[in-house]
Amino acid sequence: MTKTLEEKFMHVFSGLDRAYGIYEITGHKNTATGVKKNGRGKTLQEPLTVELWQQHLSGEVSIGVIPLKDDETCKWGCIDIDEYPIDVNNIIKTVESMGLPVVPCASKSGGLHLFLFTKDPVPAIKFKNKLEDIAAAMGRTGDEIFPKQYQWSTQVPKERQTGNIIVTSATSAVRGNKGQHSHAAAMGGRRMLCQSLNAEFSKDGIHVAHVIIDGAVDAPDTLGKMLGPELFEKFKEQKGQNGMILPEEVAETYLFVAKQKKSTWTHEIDIRAFSDQAWWNH
Numbered sequence: 001m002t003k004t005l006e007e008k009f010m011h012v013f014s015g016l017d018r019a020y021g022i023y024e025i026t027g028h029k030n031t032a033t034g035v036k037k038n039g040r041g042k043t044l045q046e047p048l049t050v051e052l053w054q055q056h057l058s059g060e061v062s063i064g065v066i067p068l069k070d071d072e073t074c075k076w077g078c079i080d081i082d083e084y085p086i087d088v089n090n091i092i093k094t095v096e097s098m099g100l101p102v103v104p105c106a107s108k109s110g111g112l113h114l115f116l117f118t119k120d121p122v123p124a125i126k127f128k129n130k131l132e133d134i135a136a137a138m139g140r141t142g143d144e145i146f147p148k149q150y151q152w153s154t155q156v157p158k159e160r161q162t163g164n165i166i167v168t169s170a171t172s173a174v175r176g177n178k179g180q181h182s183h184a185a186a187m188g189g190r191r192m193l194c195q196s197l198n199a200e201f202s203k204d205g206i207h208v209a210h211v212i213i214d215g216a217v218d219a220p221d222t223l224g225k226m227l228g229p230e231l232f233e234k235f236k237e238q239k240g241q242n243g244m245i246l247p248e249e250v251a252e253t254y255l256f257v258a259k260q261k262k263s264t265w266t267h268e269i270d271i272r273a274f275s276d277q278a279w280w281n282h
Helices: 005-012 048-058 088-098 124-137 179-204 220-227 230-241 247-259
Strands: 020-031 034-044 073-081 103-106 112-123 144-146 163-170 205-212 270-272
Touching: 005 048, 034 144, 073 124, 088 103, 088 112, 112 124, 124 144, 163 179, 163 247, 179 205, 205 247, 247 270
Parallel strands: 163 205, 205 270
Antiparallel strands: 020 034, 073 112, 073 144, 103 112
């Protein structure tokens, strides 16, 4: 059976079955780059019908299909170019010269939509990322992308419930000292931020750890430059063997924290050389 024009559009622009948008042109707005058709839109919580598509194609109404389906997949999306006046020919020339898989179409507001279509539904996150890549290739990273979102639920899927946020901090996060007013305040805030992040994200399988570097690090590019080569070498001699924190061993500690089992997560850890006195004994 041959499909009507409305049915073909409904098939190509299939999206969310339970809602759609209506857009009404209300006037014109002067912008820094030209005149834009102004309007207002609203979302209706009801299915989109063939009759509505007929009205849309005849110009009676302006409907907006939500590309994100209930299963968080898409078959189409677009880059919304709002430039007034717009150089359509130049944009089309760019699309053709770069061989980009998008279809340019005029928008109701007087701008341009670059549509991307697929034969079968694909995860919305992949669709959104592809459109962002195309926009970046065209030098149009500021343009709006549809779908705007790639999921309905804010709950993190089980397969993605993993990861680590390991934050490097300093002794002043737990013990202020004279001359360290702003530094101690910043480090103390960093520690509380980690506590807040842990409270928010641990239930989603994200491990947040606050690492206190409680001692001098054997780092020529930081402490070495601050002290100067000569004083840095004298300082190392005073500390003796294993008397300074070694960067490669800090990395091993971070790896240990990152690989911890969920039943025994470390949320705060002090790192110091064996010969240094702990911050709480100073």
